[in-house]
Amino acid sequence: MAGPCAIESAGQIQRAAEVVKAAGANMLRGGAFKPRTSPYSFQGMEHDGLLLLEQAGRDVGLPVVTEVMDPHDIERIAEHADMLQVGARNAQNFSLLRRLGKVNKPILLKRGMSTKLDEFLMAAEYILSGGNTKVVLCERGIRTFETATRNTLDLNAIPLLKDWTHLPIIVDPSHGTGTESLVIPMALAAIAAGADGVMIEVHPEPEKALSDGPQQLRPARFAELMRALRRVAQAVDRTV
Amino acid sequence: MAGPCAIESAGQIQRAAEVVKAAGANMLRGGAFKPRTSPYSFQGMEHDGLLLLEQAGRDVGLPVVTEVMDPHDIERIAEHADMLQVGARNAQNFSLLRRLGKVNKPILLKRGMSTKLDEFLMAAEYILSGGNTKVVLCERGIRTFETATRNTLDLNAIPLLKDWTHLPIIVDPSHGTGTESLVIPMALAAIAAGADGVMIEVHPEPEKALSDGPQQLRPARFAELMRALRRVAQAVDRTV
Amino acid sequence: MAGPCAIESAGQIQRAAEVVKAAGANMLRGGAFKPRTSPYSFQGMEHDGLLLLEQAGRDVGLPVVTEVMDPHDIERIAEHADMLQVGARNAQNFSLLRRLGKVNKPILLKRGMSTKLDEFLMAAEYILSGGNTKVVLCERGIRTFETATRNTLDLNAIPLLKDWTHLPIIVDPSHGTGTESLVIPMALAAIAAGADGVMIEVHPEPEKALSDGPQQLRPARFAELMRALRRVAQAVDRTV
Amino acid sequence: MAGPCAIESAGQIQRAAEVVKAAGANMLRGGAFKPRTSPYSFQGMEHDGLLLLEQAGRDVGLPVVTEVMDPHDIERIAEHADMLQVGARNAQNFSLLRRLGKVNKPILLKRGMSTKLDEFLMAAEYILSGGNTKVVLCERGIRTFETATRNTLDLNAIPLLKDWTHLPIIVDPSHGTGTESLVIPMALAAIAAGADGVMIEVHPEPEKALSDGPQQLRPARFAELMRALRRVAQAVDRTV
Numbered sequence: 001m002a003g004p005c006a007i008e009s010a011g012q013i014q015r016a017a018e019v020v021k022a023a024g025a026n027m028l029r030g031g032a033f034k035p036r037t038s039p040y041s042f043q044g045m046e047h048d049g050l051l052l053l054e055q056a057g058r059d060v061g062l063p064v065v066t067e068v069m070d071p072h073d074i075e076r077i078a079e080h081a082d083m084l085q086v087g088a089r090n091a092q093n094f095s096l097l098r099r100l101g102k103v104n105k106p107i108l109l110k111r112g113m114s115t116k117l118d119e120f121l122m123a124a125e126y127i128l129s130g131g132n133t134k135v136v137l138c139e140r141g142i143r144t145f146e147t148a149t150r151n152t153l154d155l156n157a158i159p160l161l162k163d164w165t166h167l168p169i170i171v172d173p174s175h176g177t178g179t180e181s182l183v184i185p186m187a188l189a190a191i192a193a194g195a196d197g198v199m200i201e202v203h204p205e206p207e208k209a210l211s212d213g214p215q216q217l218r219p220a221r222f223a224e225l226m227r228a229l230r231r232v233a234q235a236v237d238r239t240v
Numbered sequence: 241m242a243g244p245c246a247i248e249s250a251g252q253i254q255r256a257a258e259v260v261k262a263a264g265a266n267m268l269r270g271g272a273f274k275p276r277t278s279p280y281s282f283q284g285m286e287h288d289g290l291l292l293l294e295q296a297g298r299d300v301g302l303p304v305v306t307e308v309m310d311p312h313d314i315e316r317i318a319e320h321a322d323m324l325q326v327g328a329r330n331a332q333n334f335s336l337l338r339r340l341g342k343v344n345k346p347i348l349l350k351r352g353m354s355t356k357l358d359e360f361l362m363a364a365e366y367i368l369s370g371g372n373t374k375v376v377l378c379e380r381g382i383r384t385f386e387t388a389t390r391n392t393l394d395l396n397a398i399p400l401l402k403d404w405t406h407l408p409i410i411v412d413p414s415h416g417t418g419t420e421s422l423v424i425p426m427a428l429a430a431i432a433a434g435a436d437g438v439m440i441e442v443h444p445e446p447e448k449a450l451s452d453g454p455q456q457l458r459p460a461r462f463a464e465l466m467r468a469l470r471r472v473a474q475a476v477d478r479t480v
Numbered sequence: 481m482a483g484p485c486a487i488e489s490a491g492q493i494q495r496a497a498e499v500v501k502a503a504g505a506n507m508l509r510g511g512a513f514k515p516r517t518s519p520y521s522f523q524g525m526e527h528d529g530l531l532l533l534e535q536a537g538r539d540v541g542l543p544v545v546t547e548v549m550d551p552h553d554i555e556r557i558a559e560h561a562d563m564l565q566v567g568a569r570n571a572q573n574f575s576l577l578r579r580l581g582k583v584n585k586p587i588l589l590k591r592g593m594s595t596k597l598d599e600f601l602m603a604a605e606y607i608l609s610g611g612n613t614k615v616v617l618c619e620r621g622i623r624t625f626e627t628a629t630r631n632t633l634d635l636n637a638i639p640l641l642k643d644w645t646h647l648p649i650i651v652d653p654s655h656g657t658g659t660e661s662l663v664i665p666m667a668l669a670a671i672a673a674g675a676d677g678v679m680i681e682v683h684p685e686p687e688k689a690l691s692d693g694p695q696q697l698r699p700a701r702f703a704e705l706m707r708a709l710r711r712v713a714q715a716v717d718r719t720v
Numbered sequence: 721m722a723g724p725c726a727i728e729s730a731g732q733i734q735r736a737a738e739v740v741k742a743a744g745a746n747m748l749r750g751g752a753f754k755p756r757t758s759p760y761s762f763q764g765m766e767h768d769g770l771l772l773l774e775q776a777g778r779d780v781g782l783p784v785v786t787e788v789m790d791p792h793d794i795e796r797i798a799e800h801a802d803m804l805q806v807g808a809r810n811a812q813n814f815s816l817l818r819r820l821g822k823v824n825k826p827i828l829l830k831r832g833m834s835t836k837l838d839e840f841l842m843a844a845e846y847i848l849s850g851g852n853t854k855v856v857l858c859e860r861g862i863r864t865f866e867t868a869t870r871n872t873l874d875l876n877a878i879p880l881l882k883d884w885t886h887l888p889i890i891v892d893p894s895h896g897t898g899t900e901s902l903v904i905p906m907a908l909a910a911i912a913a914g915a916d917g918v919m920i921e922v923h924p925e926p927e928k929a930l931s932d933g934p935q936q937l938r939p940a941r942f943a944e945l946m947r948a949l950r951r952v953a954q955a956v957d958r959t960v
Contacts, residue, residue, distance in 0.1 A: 035334050037359050039366045070335035072312055089332035094275050095310035114354030114383040117868045119277050126279045142872070143354040143383070144864045145623040148837045149876045152862075156869045156897055159905040177876055185879040185913040192912035192952050193905040228956070232912050235955035236948070357628045382632070383865040384624045388597045389636045392622070396629045396657055399665040417636055425639040425673040432672035432712050433665040468716070472672050475715035476708070515814050517839050519846045550815035552792055572809035574755050575790035594834030594863040599757050606759045623834040623863070 001065060001170070001199040002222060003029035005212040006042065007049035010056075015204040017056040019219040023226040024240075027083070028053070028062040029199060033069050034211060035089050042210045047076070054080040065108055071099045078105050088112050088140055088175070091123055101130015108136050108199075110172070113143040113151065117160055124167060137161060137169045138199060139190075141176030150178020150215070153186055158193045169194075174201035174215045183217055184225050188232045191240070200225065241305060241410070241439040242462060243269035245452040246282065247289035250296075255444040257296040259459040263466040264480075267323070268293070268302040269439060273309050274451060275329050282450045287316070294320040305348055311339045318345050328352050328380055328415075331363055341370015348376050348439075350412070353383040353391065357400055364407060377401060377409045378439060379430075381416030390418020390455070393426055398433045409434075414441035414455045423457055424465045428472045431480070440465065481545060481650070481679040482702060483509035485692040486522065487529035490536075495684040497536040499699040503706040504720075507563070508533070508542040509679060513549050514691060515569050522690045527556070534560040545588055551579045558585050568592050568620055568655070571603055581610015588616050588679075590652070593623040593631065597640055604647060617641060617649045618679060619670075621656030630658020630695070633666055638673045649674075654681035654695045663697055664705045668712045671720070680705065721785060721890070721919040722942060723749035725932040726762065727769035730776075735924040737776040739939040743946040744960075747803070748773070748782040749919060753789050754931060755809050762930045767796070774800040785828055791819045798825050808832050808860055808895070811843055821850015828856050828919075830892070833863040837877055841885060857881060857889045858919060859910075861896030870898020870935070873906055878913045889914075894921035894935045903937055904945045908952045911960070920945065 002020040007013045007030040017028050032049035034042065045052070050066060057064035063082035068074055069090060077084060083106045090096055091112030100107050107127055111120050124135050139158065141151025153176030161169050171190035173183045187198045203209050203216035217225065226240070233240045242260040247253045247270040257268050272289035274282065285292070290306060297304035303322035308314055309330060317324060323346045330336055331352030340347050347367055351360050364375050379398065381391025393416030401409050411430035413423045427438045443449050443456035457465065466480070473480045482500040487493045487510040497508050512529035514522065525532070530546060537544035543562035548554055549570060557564060563586045570576055571592030580587050587607055591600050604615050619638065621631025633656030641649050651670035653663045667678045683689050683696035697705065706720070713720045722740040727733045727750040737748050752769035754762065765772070770786060777784035783802035788794055789810060797804060803826045810816055811832030820827050827847055831840050844855050859878065861871025873896030881889050891910035893903045907918045923929050923936035937945065946960070953960045 035332065037332070038362045039334075039338075039369045069333075071310055073335075089334075092275065092277070092329035093309075093333050094279075094329075095313075098279070112354075114352075114865055116866055122278045129279045142864060142866065143625040144862060144872065144874075145625060145834055146836055146862065146874065146876075147627060148880055152864065152872065152874055153876055154864075154866065154872055155875055155909050156866075156873055156902060156906060159902045160868055160899075163901060179880075181883060182876060182879045186876060188956065189875050189909035189913035193909035231955040232952060235951040236908065354625055356626055382624060382626065384622060384632065384634075385594055385863040385865060386596055386622065386634065386636075387867060388640055392624065392632065392634055393636055394624075394626065394632055395635055395669050396626075396633055396662060396666060399662045400628055400659075403661060419640075421643060422636060422639045426636060428716065429635050429669035429673035433669035471715040472712060475711040476668065515812065517812070518842045519814075519818070519849045549813075550791055553815075569812035569814075572755065572757070573789075573813050574759075574809075575793075578759075592834075594832075602758045609759045 001025060001027040001029050001197065002202045004203045004209070005201050005216060006031040006034050006210055007045050007053050008210050010052050012204060013052050013056040014059065016202055017060045017062065019204065019222060020202055021060040021062055023223040025226070026062065028057045028064045030064065030066060032066050033073065035069055035087050036211070050077060050080050068096070071096045074099055074103060078103055083108055086110060091115050092119070094126055097123060097126035098130060101127045101132045103132055106134035106136060107132065108138055110138045110140050111157070117157055121165060135167055137167050138172055139169065139176070140172040149182065151176055153177055155189055155193045158190065158195050162194055168196040170197040170199055171195045172199040178215050180206070180215055180217060183215065184221070184228065187225055188228055191229055191232050191238070192236055198229070241265060241267040241269050241437065242442045244443045244449070245441050245456060246271040246274050246450055247285050247293050248450050250292050252444060253292050253296040254299065256442055257300045257302065259444065259462060260442055261300040261302055263463040265466070266302065268297045268304045270304065270306060272306050273313065275309055275327050276451070290317060290320050311336050314339055314343060318343055323348055326350060331355050332359070334366055337363060337366035338370060341367045341372045343372055346374035346376060347372065348378055350378045350380050351397070357397055361405060375407055377407050378412055379409065379416070380412040389422065391416055393417055395429055395433045398430065398435050402434055408436040410437040410439055411435045412439040418455050420446070420455055420457060423455065424461070424468065427465055428468055431469055431472050431478070432476055438469070481505060481507040481509050481677065482682045484683045484689070485681050485696060486511040486514050486690055487525050487533050488690050490532050492684060493532050493536040494539065496682055497540045497542065499684065499702060500682055501540040501542055503703040505706070506542065508537045508544045510544065510546060512546050513553065515549055515567050516691070530557060530560050548576070551576050554579055554583060558583055563588055566590060571595050572599070574606055577603060577606035578610060581607045581612045583612055586614035586616060587612065588618055590618045590620050591637070597637055601645060615647055617647050618652055619649065619656070620652040629662065631656055633657055635669055635673045638670065638675050642674055648676040650677040650679055651675045652679040658695050660686070660695055660697060663695065664701070664708065667705055668708055671709055671712050671718070672716055678709070721745060721747040721749050721917065722922045724923045724929070725921050725936060726751040726754050726930055727765050727773050728930050730772050732924060733772050733776040734779065736922055737780045737782065739924065739942060740922055741780040741782055743943040745946070746782065748777045748784045750784065750786060752786050753793065755789055755807050756931070770797060770800050788816070791816050794819055794823060798823055803828055806830060811835050812839070814846055817843060817846035818850060821847045821852045823852055826854035826856060827852065828858055830858045830860050831862070831877070833871065837880055844887060855887055857887050858892055859889065859896070860892040869902065871896055873897055875909055875913045878910065878915050882914055888916040890917040890919055891915045892919040898935050900926070900935055900937060903935065904941070904948065907945055908948055911949055911952050911958070912956055918949070
C-alpha cells in the first residue's frame with residue numbers, strides 16, 4: 001500500500017497513483033479527513049478529496065484506502081473507498097470501532113501510540129465481534145522516551161502478533177519513524193520479521209507536501225524500495 | 241468531584257450521591273457510557289444510567305458530570321448532565337472535540353495516556369476554537385515503563401499547565417494510580433502542587449463494583465480525604 | 481538537604497552553605513565528582529571540591545553529602561563526607577553498591593531513570609545485604625515520552641515505597657523536573673504525598689552555574705520554599 | 721557472536737562453543753561476572769568462569785567476549801578475553817567507560833535501557849576520547865510501556881546510528897525481546913535494517929540455564945538462524 005499522506009489536488013493524487021502502480025504496489029492510500037494535532041493545521045480536502053482518491057484509484061486500477069474519523073461518516077466514505085482506516089488516535093475510539101463491525105468493507109486498524117498489544121487485539125475484537133471479520137492490523141510506532149525518531153516503530157509486534165492471531169499484520173514505517181531516510185531500512189526489516197505488507201507514504205514532491213513532508217518518499221526512492229522488498233521477501237520465502 | 245466509576249443501579253448511585261454530598265464535594269460523577277478495553281466487559285447502563293445519575297444529583301443538590309464517547313450522543317447527554325467528560329482514549333478524537341466546541345456546557349477534558357502537554361492544549365483548542373470556552377483540563381496518568389501503578393500520575397503537569405494556560409486543572413488520582421491506598425496521598429499532593437480540584441472515585445461497596453473496584457474509595461475514607469484536603473489547601477492559601 | 485549542583489569555587493560553596501543553613505536545611509549537598517553525559521562537559525572539581533565542601537559544611541555546622549562514582553573512590557570520599565550519594569546513572573552499578581554495603585556511612589541511593597520500583601528496592605538490597613543498613617531512597621524523575629519536563633518526577637513512588645519498605649524516602653524535584661519554576665510546587669507536593677524530605681539545588685547565582693543552571697533556586701526562593709514546606713508539613717501532621 | 725548468557729560449567733561452555741563454531745559464528749560470548757537485579761540471584765562464576773570461557777574459545781578457535789562491571793577488574797579480564805563488554809546497566813558508568821578508553825582491546829558497548837541515541841554516542845565518546853577507537857555499539861532493547869516483550873528492541877537505532885557514526889552496530893535480540901520465539905525474526909530484521917552483526921544467546925539446554933533461560937536458543941534453532949541470516953544478508957548485498 002502506498003500513496004501520499006494527504007490528498008492535496010487532482011494532479012497530486014493522480015501522479016502519486018501512477019507512481020505507486022508503476023512500482024508494483026497493490027493499493028493506493030491517501031488522506032481525505034486528516035486528524036491533526038492542531039485545529040489550525042490543514043485538515044484534509046474531506047469529501048472532495050475522497051472523490052479524487054476514488055477517481056485516481058480507478059484510473060490506474062488500484063483499490064483505495066482512506067481514514068474515517070467519525071462514526072457517522074462511515075457509510076458515506078464506504079461508498080467511495082475499498083478499505084477504511086482507523087488512525088492511531090482513534091485506536092480505542094470504541095463508538096467508531098463498534099460501527100465498523102457492521103460494515104461490509106475491510107478495516108485497516110492502526111495501533112495507538114500507547115496501545116499495548118493485548119489492548120490492540122481487544123480493539124480489533126470490537127470490530128470482529130460486530131460481524132466484520134476483515135481486519136488488518138497495522139504497527140505504526142509507539143511513544144517512548146526516544147526523540148531521535150518521531151515514534152519508535154516496534155517491529156517486535158510482528159512476530160508476537162503472528163503468534164497470537166491469524167489477522168494480517170502490516171507496518172507503516174513512514175509514520176513509525178517520521179524520517180525519510182529510515183523508511184527503506186525499516187520497511188525491509190518489517191518484511192524480514194514476517195510482516196504481511198508495508199504501507200508507505202509516497203509524494204510526487206515531498207518538499208511541497210501540506211503534511212508530513214519529511215517522511216514521504218519521492219517516486220524514484222519508492223521504486224528502489226519495491227525492488228529491495230522483493231529480494232528480502234524472497235530471502236524469507238515470501239512474495240510481495 | 242466524586243462518585244462511582246460506573247452507575248450500576250439506582251440504589252448505588254443514590255447512596256454514592258449522599259456520601260459525596262455529605263463529605264462536601266461539589267459535583268457528582270458517574271459513568272453511563274463506559275469505554276472498556278474489551279467489548280465483552282460491562283459497558284455501562286447507557287441512557288438508563290444517565291437518567292439515574294441526573295436524578296441522584298437532583299436529590300442531593302449536586303450538578304453531575306458524565307462521559308460522552310460518540311459525537312452523535314452529545315445532545316442527548318447534554319440534556320441530562322451539567323458537564324460533559326471526554327475520556328483519555330478520546331483525548332485526540334477530533335470529531336468529538338470539534339462538536340463539543342458547539343455545545344453550551346462545560347467540558348472536562350482528560351489527558352490521553354500518551355498525550356504530551358502541548359498536544360493536550362491543542363486538543364483543548366479544538367473545543368475552544370469552536371466557541372465553547374468552558375474547558376477544564378484533567379490530569380489522569382500517563383503510560384510509562386513503571387508497572388507498580390496502573391498509570392504514572394504526572395503531577396508535574398499541574399504547575400506547567402498553570403504557566404501555560406488560564407484553564408482550570410484538576411487531577412484524577414483514582415485512574416491515575418489505580419490503587420486505593422495511593423488515592424489520598426496523591427490527591428493531597430495534587431492540591432499542594434496547585435491543582436484546582438480533584439476527581440475521586442467513591443463507591444458505597446468497592447468490592448462489589450462492576451469496574452475499577454480496586455481504585456475506588458469507600459465512604460469513610462472519602463470523608464477522611466475531604467478533611468485532609470481542606471488542611472493542605474489552607475496550607476497553600478487556597479480553599480477546597 | 482540543599483546546595484549547588486556542582487562545587488565550583490570556595491566562595492560559591494561557602495555562600496551556598498550559609499544560605500541553606502539560614503533557611504533551615506539540615507544537610508549540605510554539592511557535587512565534586514560529576515557524571516556528565518558528555519566527556520567534554522565540566523566534570524567537577526573532584527578531590528579539591530570535596531575538601532571545599534567539607535570545610536563549608538563545618539563552617540556552618542551542617543553535615544555534607546556528595547556523589548561517589550567509582551568503587552575505588554569510596555574510602556577517600558568517606559573520609560570527608562557524612563553521607564555518600566549514588567547517582568541515577570549508577571543505580572544498578574552493582575560493583576559500586578556492593579562495596580557501599582561495607583561502608584560505615586549512610587547512603588543516598590537515587591532511583592535510575594528507568595528503574596522500576598521493585599528493582600529500586602533490589603538495588604538497595606545490594607547495600608543492605610552487605611551490612612550497611614543506613615540507606616535513604618531518593619525519587620528523582622523517570623524517563624517518559626513527555627519532553628516538557630527534563631524527567632517525569634514520579635511522586636506515586638512515595639506512597640508505594642512507604643507501603644513496601646521502612647527505608648526513608650526523599651524527593652529531588654530539581655533534577656526531577658529540570659525547571660526552576662516547578663521546584664517549589666513539586667517539593668510541596670512531595671511532602672504532602674508523604675516524603676521524608678526533599679533535596680533541592682540552590683545556587684547563589686544560578687545564571688552563572690557551570691551545570692544545571694536552569695533548575696537551581698536562588699537564595700530568596702529557597703527561603704520561600706522552606707517556609708511553605710513547613711506549612712504543608714504541618715497540614716499533614718509532620719515536621720520538616 | 722553467540723554463546724550462553726552465563727558460563728555455568730566447563731561442559732556447558734565447551735558444548736556451546738562447539739555449537740556456535742559449527743553454525744558459523746565468529747565470536748563466542750559468555751558471562752562470567754553477571755549483573756543481576758537481585759543480590760540473591762546467581763552472580764556468575766566470576767574468575768573461574770573467565771578461564772573456562774578462554775579455554776573453550778581456544779579449543780574451537782573463536783575469540784571471546786565477556787562483560788566487565790568494575791573499573792578495577794578491567795586489566796585482569798583483558799588478559800583472558802579478546803573483547804570487553806559494557807552491559808546496559810553500566811551504559812553511563814563513566815568511571816568504567818573512561819578506563820576502557822585506556823585499554824588495548826575492542827569494547828562492545830550496550831545501549832542502556834533508557835539511553836537516547838545521542839547519549840549513547842556520548843557514552844562511546846568517553847571511550848574514544850581516551851584513545852581506544854575500537855568500539856562496537858550494541859542495540860539491546862529499551863524500556864517502554866509495552867510489557868509483552870521484556871524490552872522493546874529498537875531497530876530504528878540501526879539506520880539512525882549508521883547516519884550518525886562510522887562505528888559498527890550490532891543487535892542483541894535475545895535480551896532485546898526476552899522471548900526465544902522472537903529471536904530469529906528480529907535477528908533477520910536487524911540484518912535487513914543494516915546491522916553489522918547480531919549477538920545471540922545459545923545454550924545447549926536452555927531449560928536448565930541458571931539465568932535468562934526463556935530467551936536462549938537451543939543448538940538446532942541457532943543453526944537454522946545462521947542459514948536464514950545468510951540469505952537475508954545476501955538479499956541486502958551483505959555477507960554474514
